[in-house]
Amino acid sequence: MAEVRLPSYVQKHKLAGKVTGYFWVRPQWAKPPAMRHGQPCPVQSTPLGTDVATAITKANAINAAFKEWRDGSQSKLVPGSVMWLFDWYRGTEKYTELRHVTRTGYKLAMDMVVAIEMKVGRFGTRQAKLIDATASDALYKKAKEKHGERQGSYMMQVCRLVWNQASRHHKATGVKDNPFSGMGIKSSSGAGRGNRASTRTEYEAYKLAAAEMGKHSMAAAAAILFEGCQRVYDAFGFEDPDGYVRGVRWGGYRPGESIGLIQSKTGNVVDIPIVDRLDGEVVVLYPELEAVIGGLTRGADDDLIVRDERTGAAYTKDYMNKLHRRIRKKAGLPDDLKFTSFRHGGITELGDSGEVDVRAVSGHKTLNVTGIYNKASQEKALRIAARRREHITTLVGSLVAVEGEPDVE
Structure with missing residues (x-):
């Protein structure tokens, strides 16, 4: 034939x-x-x-x-x-x-x-x-x-x-009517690229695999997305054809205090407290984020936190995607886990903790649920982080009770 x-x-x-x-x-x-x-x-x-x-x-x-x-x-x-x-x-x-x-x-x-x-x-x-x-x-x-x-x-x-x-x-x-309205179009998340939220278990497995491969920067990027609810472009500082500022930089990170996140899509500057102080007691709100960033070598204030270990420069999109697939495979995670899944997972976790308006952390400009704009504040960011911390503690505790207890003979 x-x-x-x-x-x-x-x-x-x-x-x-x-x-x-x-x-x-x-x-x-x-x-x-x-x-x-x-x-x-x-x-x-x-x-x-x-x-x-x-x-x-x-x-x-x-x-x-x-x-x-x-x-x-x-x-x-x-x-x-x-x-x-x-x-x-x-x-x-x-x-x-x-x-x-x-x-x-x-x-x-x-x-x-x-x-x-x-x-x-x-x-x-x-x-x-x-x-x-x-x-x-x-x-x-x-x-x-x-x-x-x-x-x-x-x-x-x-x-x-x-x-x-x-x-x-x-x-x-010459067009007077819209024949595409009222079609019952099913929602999509973008130009044909599906996405789902990662679970915290998947996120932790990914970070572990990245660290074992010596790609601590990829673990940091995953943490910035999941814990800080940032977009992929902003975590990696990819060059933007429109000239938007991107990237999480060392100058905005103050250990034990806060981390500054600039979100290029909205232009909002989000300064997220990573600790709280209640009656003289320090409450760590983002221990997972601090653990992975704290393990990196700090650069100059203008340097990106997430950098290619091979060159010290920003990742290229092609190499990041290839490396992501390798880490995902090593971690035994499914193919539908995109890097953007970490951000979706973090925002989902915030919602599961009981917070509806998460803009103080995610940097969104409008609240789609109600259409009412409430200015993001430090106080709201602290409250969101505290409620999320309680949710994570409960979640992890339940997983340990189910999976981690040794058998008693």
Whole structure:
């Protein structure tokens, strides 16, 4: 039987169990900071699965978006088409004021929507003002079939946002209604990337494995996410294309007092007390965080706390992700444990302790539960930490009672 011809940029590799896996691999020349027509490449290397037919379908959609980025779509834009509408939206302040990572996710979702094949042609060639509920439902179905439930939902959410703006400016766009509203779209956590909260047990196992591998900085990063509820970018100080300040630095850490966390997404400076004093007694609120940070060699005030042990510089995203997978494997933790899971786990633990408004620690700007903004304060941060400490003590105590007591003969 003749070998199936694979689309451009598709590679196949042998996986465990002698299974063949297919991967779309972005060429080196297209990797950031490469630009075409003022835009970074909207697609990245991605696994396509083990079914060759499905892999070819996914690769063709990715290649279509890749080609449009490479060649430029301006000359192909038909006024009033979905492609034209997306281009219009990307020129609005609503889009340009977004963070780089958010813009990239939106752009990828739009490219995927444009590339979906309908009964007649691609969706991107249709007139945006003629899209109705029937067409949007059909698009949603095809998006889920091609890209999965989570990514399909995210694509529809982006469409809903674009059509909302278009209907507000209908004289310019011709769009008066939003066919993507009221679809019952299932919530997603971002551009098709699922996430879950880690448990404290998983978090502790991860730190132990990282320490055994000599990667104490990765243990520190996990602690900053789980205990301090910080974002991955802020813990590692990754370079931000938009110029946001990132990274937890030694100058903000005062042992036995507090740790300063600057959250780039909101611009909020969060100075978290790590001890409390009650009637002259010192109560340590974040012993796990202090234990792991205290074990690192302190640098200059401007130095990042989390640094690559090999170079002393900030981690690159690629190496951090590779190292995370190695540590996760050594710890025997499941593949769905992402690094962002530690932050979700920490915020979940705060909620389990009885605190609803956790912004004094997490740095969120608004309280989504009630929509009421209460200014974060040192007093609130202390109360949150104290309640969480009580919750952890109870949790650990119950685990010891169940798992740690020796048998009595």
